Amino acid sequence: xxxxxxxxxxxxxxxxxxxxxxxxxxxxxxxxxxxxxxxxxxxxxxxxxxxxxxxxxxxxxxxxxxxxxxxxxxxxxxxxxxxxxxxxxxxxxxxxxxxxxxxxxxxxxxxxxxxxxxxxx
Amino acid sequence: xxxxxxxxxxxxxxxxxxxxxxxxxxxxxxxxxxxxxxxxxxxxxxxxxxxxxxxxxxxxxxxxxxxxxxxxxxxxxxxxxxxxxxxxxxxxxxxxxxxxxxxxxxxxx
Numbered sequence: 687x688x689x690x691x692x693x694x695x696x697x698x699x700x701x702x703x704x705x706x707x708x709x710x711x712x713x714x715x716x717x718x719x720x721x722x723x724x725x726x727x728x729x730x731x732x733x734x735x736x737x738x739x740x741x742x743x744x745x746x747x748x749x750x751x752x753x754x755x756x757x758x759x760x761x762x763x764x765x766x767x768x769x770x771x772x773x774x775x776x777x778x779x780x781x782x783x784x785x786x787x788x789x790x791x792x793x794x795x796x797x798x799x800x801x802x803x804x805x806x807x
Numbered sequence: 808x809x810x811x812x813x814x815x816x817x818x819x820x821x822x823x824x825x826x827x828x829x830x831x832x833x834x835x836x837x838x839x840x841x842x843x844x845x846x847x848x849x850x851x852x853x854x855x856x857x858x859x860x861x862x863x864x865x866x867x868x869x870x871x872x873x874x875x876x877x878x879x880x881x882x883x884x885x886x887x888x889x890x891x892x893x894x895x896x897x898x899x900x901x902x903x904x905x906x907x908x909x910x911x912x913x914x915x916x
Contacts, residue, residue, distance in 0.1 A: 721905070731842075731850065731893050733905030745903045781849055786840075791903050793840040793895055795861065797849040 688712035688796050690782050695801030702772050702805070708765040708782030708798055716740070716760035719790035722767050724778035725800075734780070735767065736791040745791060750776075772805045779803075809833055809898040811908035818914040825881040827911045829894030834875045839894040839908070841870060841879045850893065854879060884915045 694706040708720070722734040735756040736745045744756050755768040765782050779802050783794035811831040819825045829839050841854035852861050858870045867882045881888055894908035 723905075730891075730910040731844075731895075731907040733895075733907060736903065736905065743903075747904060786852075786855060791897055791905060793852075793855065793897075793905075794842075794850075795852050795855070797851070799849050 688784070690784065690796060690798035692780065692782050692798045692801035695780065695803045697804045697806060698772055699807050700772060700774055700805055703768070703770045704772065704803060706767040706769070706780055706782075706801060706803070708767075710763045710765065710782075710784070713784065713796075715763040717788055719785035719787075719792075720756075720758060720765045721783045721785060721791065721794055722754075722756060722765075723781045723783055723794070723797075724776075724803075725781070726775070726778040729778075732778075736785070737765070738790065739788065769803070772803075774805050777803060777805045809900065809904070809906050811839065811894050811896060811906055813892075813894060813908040813911045815909070816912045816914065818916070819881075819884050821886055821915055822883050825884045825888070825913055825915070827879040827881075827892050827913065829877045829879070829908045830875055831896070831906075831908075832875055833896055833899035834872065834877050836899055837896050838870075838872060839877045839896045841868075842893045842895060843888075843890050844893065845890040853892075881913070884913070886915050889913055889915050 737756045753771045779800040784796040786795040842850040844850040
């Protein structure tokens, strides 16, 4: 079945870096755009970033632009989020999600279970 | 900036109709998507492309749109429909950024 599995979360100090991964299976990964979405503890959902199916286009939320980089390796069916200059306010569960259409960004139809990132000194 | 506004909470008795609104200027040209999130779980898509339901989503979920307001309706709400609901759309200005609504907590009791 279609599945997304995130990994790489953990505890990091402010100013530090972390790289999240999302392993995809059950669908043709290289034909869909992918997103990262996050949710701070007790808060709502926040869209973070999108990457087109071939990596040619990337879009970011203002809150992470210049600090986070989304990328993908279609040969490994894996999505990444490199997070640099982390701030306390980046503390959240990070979800990867598959775009609902071939040419996105549009929305999400499949979500992973999320990985927790805690930024704390 | 692009915003989508939802009421913080909606409460109904089992079998009643729950209505959740989502308002924002860009909804005049784009239908929102709707997600349900139960406690401790990842969100699940419940409505897409105006009022389509993914496989496995009950018929009691529907959506209507009028101008800049979209309404998710749960007709005959069940206890298992409790959770947080979010609308979602992309910024229509062309910057391709996504925006979630502020979220609505639905209680069925």
